[in-house]
Amino acid sequence: MAANYFGQDLGNGVILEMVAIPGGTFIMGSPENEESYHSSQSPQHQVTVPPFFMGKYPVTQKQWKAVAALEKVKIDLGSDPSYFKGDGSTSLTNNLPVECVSWNDAQEFCARLSRMANKTYRLPSEAEWEYACRGGTITPFYCGETISTDLANYDGNYTYGQGQKGQYREETTEVGIFPANPFGLYDMCGNVWEWCEDGWHENYINAPTDGSDWTSLSSQRKVLRGGSWDDDTGNCRSAYRYYTFLADDNEHIGFRVVCGGAARTC
Numbered sequence: 001m002a003a004n005y006f007g008q009d010l011g012n013g014v015i016l017e018m019v020a021i022p023g024g025t026f027i028m029g030s031p032e033n034e035e036s037y038h039s040s041q042s043p044q045h046q047v048t049v050p051p052f053f054m055g056k057y058p059v060t061q062k063q064w065k066a067v068a069a070l071e072k073v074k075i076d077l078g079s080d081p082s083y084f085k086g087d088g089s090t091s092l093t094n095n096l097p098v099e100c101v102s103w104n105d106a107q108e109f110c111a112r113l114s115r116m117a118n119k120t121y122r123l124p125s126e127a128e129w130e131y132a133c134r135g136g137t138i139t140p141f142y143c144g145e146t147i148s149t150d151l152a153n154y155d156g157n158y159t160y161g162q163g164q165k166g167q168y169r170e171e172t173t174e175v176g177i178f179p180a181n182p183f184g185l186y187d188m189c190g191n192v193w194e195w196c197e198d199g200w201h202e203n204y205i206n207a208p209t210d211g212s213d214w215t216s217l218s219s220q221r222k223v224l225r226g227g228s229w230d231d232d233t234g235n236c237r238s239a240y241r242y243y244t245f246l247a248d249d250n251e252h253i254g255f256r257v258v259c260g261g262a263a264r265t266c
Contacts, residue, residue, distance in 0.1 A: 005017060005019050005053075005184075006018050006053070010063060010066035010113075011066055014063055016055065016063055016113075018053040018056065018257075018259060019055075019184050020053055021052050021053065021054050021128075021131070022051050023049055023050045023052075024131070024136075025049070026049070026130075027045070027046055027047075027138065028044065028045055028047045028127055028130055028131070028204070028239075029044035029045060030044070030140075030239035031044060035140065035161060036160070036233075036235075036237060041241060042204060043205065045204055047127045047131065047207075047211055048209065048211065049128055049211035051260065052124075052128060053258060054128070054183075054256065054257075054258045055256035057185075057186050058097040058098070058175055058191065058192055058256045059098050059109070059257065060094070060096065060097055061082050061094055061095075061098045064079075064081075064082075064098040064109065067109050067113050067116075068109070068112075070113075070115070071112070071115075073108060073112055074108055074111065075105075081098065081101055081105070081249070082096065082097075082098050082099050082100055084172045086174075094174065095174040095175050096173070096174055096175070097191055097192045098254050099172060099249075099253055100249045100250060100251055100253070101249055101254060101255065102247050102248060102253075103123075103247070103248075104246055104247060105249065106123055106195050106255045107123070109257075110122050110123065119259055120259065121257045121258070121259050122197060122259075123195050123196055123255060123258070124256070124258045126196045126213065126214065126223045126225065126241065127208070127211045127213075128258060129194065129196050129226075131211070132185060132188070133185070133225070133226070133238045134238045135183040137238070139238075140161070140238065141160075141189060141236070142181040142188065142238060143189075145161050146160045146161040146162055147160060147163060147189060148164065149166030151178055152190035153178070153187075153229045154227055154228070154229060154235075155168045155231060156169075157232075158233045158234075159233060160234060163233065170230075173229070187226075188226055189236040189238075190227050190229060191226075191228065192226070192252060192254030192255075193224040193227065193228045193231075193242070193254065194224065194225050194226045194254060194256055195222060195255040196213070196222065196223040196225055197213035197223075199214065199215045199223070200223055201214060219246075220245055220246060221243045221245055221246070222243060222245075222246045223243055224242045224243060225240070228252040
């Protein structure tokens, strides 16, 4: 039986934890009667996803710093791009997610990490991301029909379904402090938006059904998933999808990496 996880050593005691995501088939997208539904989340369609490994957490600032110190592949990377720095801690010690990173920055991170590790690390496809986020669930959130600020970091002034208002922290929180989803992944809802490999498409008509990324259109606009510390509840749903331009970076946007999957490279 394959290991359920592995740790990629980034040096100086910094480990990138990767969780095994089993392959399977799921229904991607949102039913039209789901609260906060948008037509971009349609039509629902069946996708079969090969097994892959995914980061247990969004990439942290200390992980970013370790990889940014490696030799450049295509573009320069700042060692400490994030807006939120934590409670006086440095990026060497804190576990806040890295943010203020563009899609291009995330690609460079993956390229440097891949070369160092002799494995292919990459951004997840949008289908891989939603499959991993759901963890076998079909509800709006992997935790059920609603969500609370005890379960994720988002703007608690907003509610969903029968949920209650909660805390608005107004900043990122350290990864892993909220409960994991059924696949053992943390912070898939809220905290920071996460880049996907895919270009943006206005809906799922003709979307791939094999778990691969969809890059045939819109090379300048890339998919974001998961919502952030500054978003309302509807944006943190498993099916919610958004986009921005690949050069954009701000304090709402981070990413996590995958290894294996359709590329069979891990």
